[in-house]
Amino acid sequence: MPKPPSKNRPSKDVGPAAQKPAEPMDVAPDFSLDAHHAELPPEVEANRRAIINSPTYTLAEKDTEWLRDSSMRPVRMQLELQKTEVLLTREGVKSTVVVFGGTQIVPREEAEMRLALAKEELDNNPDDHGAQRGVIRAEARLKKSRFYTECRAFARLVSQRCQTDGQCEYVITTGGGPGIMEAGNRGAFDIGAKSVGLNIELPHEQEPNPYITPELCFQFHYFAMRKFHFILRAAALVVFPGGFGTLDELFNTLCLRQTGRMQAIPIILYGREYWDSVIDFQKLADEGVIADEHLELIDYAETPEEAWGIIAKFHDVK
Missing domain, CATH: 1.10.287 (Helix Hairpins)
Known part of the structure; x- marks a missing residue:
C-alpha cells in the first residue's frame, strides 16, 4: 500500500471557514458617531462622504472590482494556483489518479x-x-455508455485500495463536470471516499456533478492553472473516450512526459478500439515526428482491474 500521509497535518480549525478575531484594519470606523463631522460645511461633508465611499478607499483584498481588472490577471492566476494547493494540502491529498473523458458518455x-x-x-x-x-x-x-459504468467501477476500485486507515493517496480527480467525470467522482462517492473536482468557468452555465467531496471541489477561470493542478499530484492518468477537451488534456500530459517536464506516471488509454480509430500513434512514429520509444509512454486497458493493475505495477503498490 502507499505510505500514509504525514501526521503533521494542520488542524481543521485553520481552514478557510475558521473564525478569527478581526484585525484592527478590518474594523471600519463609525464616522456617523463623530460629533466633529456635524460641524463641517455641507460641501466639505459631501466630500468627506465621497472619500469614504470611493472605491479607492476599499481595502485591496476586499475590492473585487479591482481584482477583476485586466491588470490584475497575474494576481488572479496566483490566487487560483495557491488556493487549490493550500486546501488540497490541508485535506491531506498526497497523490491523485486523474480521470479524463467525454461529457456526453452517460449511464x-x-x-x-x-x-x-x-x-x-x-x-x-x-x-x-x-x-x-x-x-x-x-x-x-x-x-459507449458502458464506459460510464466501467469508469465508476474503476474509481471505486482505486478508492477501496488507497483510501484506508485515513490515507489520502491516489485520490480520484476529475474535471468536476458530467459524463465520465461524474462517473469517476461517483465511484469514490459510492464507498464514502474522497474525490477531487477541478471545474472550469465556461460561457454556458455548468454546475459541478453532485458526487465530488465538497471540500475538494474547485472552480477555475484559467485552463492553465487547472491543467497545472491536474498534473501536480498525479500518480496516473486514465483517459476514457472523449472529444476536444479530453484530447487537449491527453496531449498536454503526453508532451510533458515526452519532454521530461513532469514526474513519471502511467498514461492509460481506456478502450483501445476507440483510441485506435481516433488517433494513429503508430503513424506518428512511422512518419518520424515522434520517436519509437515515445509510444511506450502509452498503455491500454479494457477493464477497471487491468487499468488499476498497470498503476499498481508502475508504483509497486502491493
Missing part, C-alpha cells in the same frame, strides 16, 4: 432515453439530415 438508461428522443425526432422529420445524424450519434453514445 445506459440515459443514453437509451436520448436515443428514443432522437428516433422520435427522425420519425417526425424523416428527410431532415440533422435528425438522421441525431440517431447515428445517439446510437454511438449508447454503445
Whole structure:
C-alpha cells in the first residue's frame, strides 16, 4: 500500500471557514458617531462622504472590482494556483489518479432515453439530415455508455485500495463536470471516499456533478492553472473516450512526459478500439515526428482491474 500521509497535518480549525478575531484594519470606523463631522460645511461633508465611499478607499483584498481588472490577471492566476494547493494540502491529498473523458458518455438508461428522443425526432422529420445524424450519434453514445459504468467501477476500485486507515493517496480527480467525470467522482462517492473536482468557468452555465467531496471541489477561470493542478499530484492518468477537451488534456500530459517536464506516471488509454480509430500513434512514429520509444509512454486497458493493475505495477503498490 502507499505510505500514509504525514501526521503533521494542520488542524481543521485553520481552514478557510475558521473564525478569527478581526484585525484592527478590518474594523471600519463609525464616522456617523463623530460629533466633529456635524460641524463641517455641507460641501466639505459631501466630500468627506465621497472619500469614504470611493472605491479607492476599499481595502485591496476586499475590492473585487479591482481584482477583476485586466491588470490584475497575474494576481488572479496566483490566487487560483495557491488556493487549490493550500486546501488540497490541508485535506491531506498526497497523490491523485486523474480521470479524463467525454461529457456526453452517460449511464445506459440515459443514453437509451436520448436515443428514443432522437428516433422520435427522425420519425417526425424523416428527410431532415440533422435528425438522421441525431440517431447515428445517439446510437454511438449508447454503445459507449458502458464506459460510464466501467469508469465508476474503476474509481471505486482505486478508492477501496488507497483510501484506508485515513490515507489520502491516489485520490480520484476529475474535471468536476458530467459524463465520465461524474462517473469517476461517483465511484469514490459510492464507498464514502474522497474525490477531487477541478471545474472550469465556461460561457454556458455548468454546475459541478453532485458526487465530488465538497471540500475538494474547485472552480477555475484559467485552463492553465487547472491543467497545472491536474498534473501536480498525479500518480496516473486514465483517459476514457472523449472529444476536444479530453484530447487537449491527453496531449498536454503526453508532451510533458515526452519532454521530461513532469514526474513519471502511467498514461492509460481506456478502450483501445476507440483510441485506435481516433488517433494513429503508430503513424506518428512511422512518419518520424515522434520517436519509437515515445509510444511506450502509452498503455491500454479494457477493464477497471487491468487499468488499476498497470498503476499498481508502475508504483509497486502491493
